[in-house]
Amino acid sequence: MFGARCLLRILRSCSSAPCPRHNPAVRLSVRDALGAQNASGERVKVQGWIRSVRSQKEVLFLHVNDGSSLESLQVVGDSSFDSRELTFGCSLEVQGQLVKSPSKRQNVELKAEKIEVVGNCDAKAFPFKYKERHPLEYMRQYPHLRCRTNVLGAILRVRSEATAAIHSFFKDSGFVHIHTPIITSNDCEGAGELFQVEPSSTIKLPEENFFDVPAFLTVSGQLHLEVMSGAFTRVFTFGPTFRAENSQSRRHLAEFYMVEAEFSFVENLQELIQVMEGLFKTATVMVLSNCSEDVDLCHKFIAPGQKDILEHMLKNNFLILCICLPHPPDLSISYTEAVEILKQSSQIFTFTPEWGVDLHAEHEKYLVKHCGNIPVFVINYPLELKPFYMRDNEDGPQQTVAAVDLLVPGVGELFGGSLREERYHFLAQRLARSGLTEAYQWYLDLRRFGSVPHGGFGMGFERYLQCILGIQNIKDVIPFPRFTHSCLL
Incomplete structure (x- = not known):
């Protein structure tokens, strides 16, 4: 019709x-x-x-x-x-x-x-030929033309539909969409992987800043969302973020899109986990319904077998890691159990798993496989591994925070979230130890004026597309990839 x-x-x-x-x-x-x-x-x-x-x-x-x-x-x-x-x-x-x-x-x-x-088009000079299936690596050389191919056209239509599906999920779940700033004066993640913003004018004096303070491209909208969650209860943002990581891996970009949500009156990680799983499954079902031919093209020619993996993910409940074990321990030590699983594995890892060391991509993929190729939540990481804003579990010598990562087949970490430290004295001590009290006084103020238990999460949008389509390289699911030593167009 x-x-x-x-x-x-x-x-x-x-x-x-x-x-x-x-x-x-x-x-x-x-x-x-x-x-x-x-x-x-x-x-x-x-x-x-x-x-x-x-x-x-x-x-x-x-x-x-x-x-x-x-x-x-x-x-x-x-x-x-x-x-x-x-x-x-x-x-x-x-x-x-x-x-x-x-x-x-x-x-x-x-x-x-x-x-x-x-x-007119000079067909002989045109880099893509009729009836020829070009590898994604080859097409990456022509970011200004590759969108005309069937494969990139399919990927970008899926990207568009996934964007709409994510907005629809949050709207139906009562979240308010917030435009968080791209230029910011803080480093949310604390990793120092920031792009500094300066005017291009050569007349600027070295001791002057355009904004009077050093300014950077945002690595996350989380802290600004926390501000808004104190007024709207449930908020989300969806926009570009930037990391100055010197990485050529298949999982990293210098500019990528993040879906981030924050909500107040959250008492435990289970509430975050339910929203994460709901977002993934609801958005994916909508994409499969509205872009079936485009998804099928990717599954058929790029990732044979991915359709079955995706169906397996959607029809099963995601797991909290500790329930995979013969004798489920208390949830607060699940990171510890993850490390034990890795240590007991016969697989030889490039990075030796040790308690207190962050999980690498190879560890994450092994844990997913260990749990039957179903997405798995790993919770409660060592305090020293995580940023200052995560809630202290107060669990003795091996201090952990109420953090959660969702690991998915083929990609590894897709979501990362936590309960936020809403207690003033705990947060003040963490900031003081890190020498950040002055820079984050405004963040402490949030705990003085009507603070509530709250939490949130972020999802890498490009990694999500990799997961549902089976695309190996993250550079192939974004229209114009930016990464170290490459900024074409």
Whole structure:
């Protein structure tokens, strides 16, 4: 069926008179044209790029795509059209009649009355060739053109749908969307991996700062969300974050997108865990429902077997690590149990697992496999590994904080969250030990004026896309990847 708006435009434009002058063409996207169930000679206009050209003696066949659909629209013309300019990659506008297609491959086709080339394309010089499946690594060299390929088109449509699904989940769950700042004066993570922001003007004096204080690109919107959670209870943000990590790994970017949520009156990690699992499953089901062809393309040609892994993840409850053990211990020592599992493993790790040392990607992937390839929550990490804002568990010599990471198959850590330290004296002591009291006095103030138990989490959006699509390299799920030694465009 045509969409409601498209149908309305067609009805308004149609006339009983057969003359085209009284029956103007309705502009349709390829997706809307393909979705027409009752093609009865409506005159339409379609614009896009040629994906294939096939010329026979008396018939010309074109496949045209405008990015709205994985499938292209077949255009059929007679021998009167000059096919010399109609090359792979060129842009064009086609006017004609939608008719039922005799082929079983498509429901409709466009019988061309007029074909106009908008922009020529030198097919020989174009880096992507018709019917050739290019590796993702090859396509990465052409960030300005790779979006025209089927694979990148599919990935980016999934990205768009996932964005909408995440916003929908939070809206339905009563969260208020907050635009947190990109330029900030604090380092939320405390790792020092910051990009400093300075004006490009050469007349700036060395001792002056544009903002009067050093300013940086944000590594996280969490601290600003904590401010807002003191007024709106449940808030989230979804935007770009930046880390100056000198890494060429498949899991890291210098610029990436984070989904972050914060909510007040949270008493335990289980409440965070429920929202994390709900977000992952709800968003993924929506993406699979609305982008099934795009997801299937990735699963078929890039990640065979990923479909089964994803279905296994969705139909099973995510695990808290300690319930995987023969004798479930108290939840507060699950990080400790994770280290013990790794130590007892026969696998040789590049990084030796030790208590008090952060888990590496190889450890995270092993733990997921150990738990049956189901996403697993690891909770309560050593205090010394985590930032100052995480809540102290007050659990003796091996001090831990109420932190949680969600590990997923193929990716490792996807979510990270914690209860926040809402007790003034605990937070003041942590900041004093780190020499941060002056810089974070405003953060202490939040504990003086109506503080409540609260917590939150962040999810790396690109890692989420890697997880559901099975894409190995994070650089292939973002339109314009930025990483060390590379900032193309």
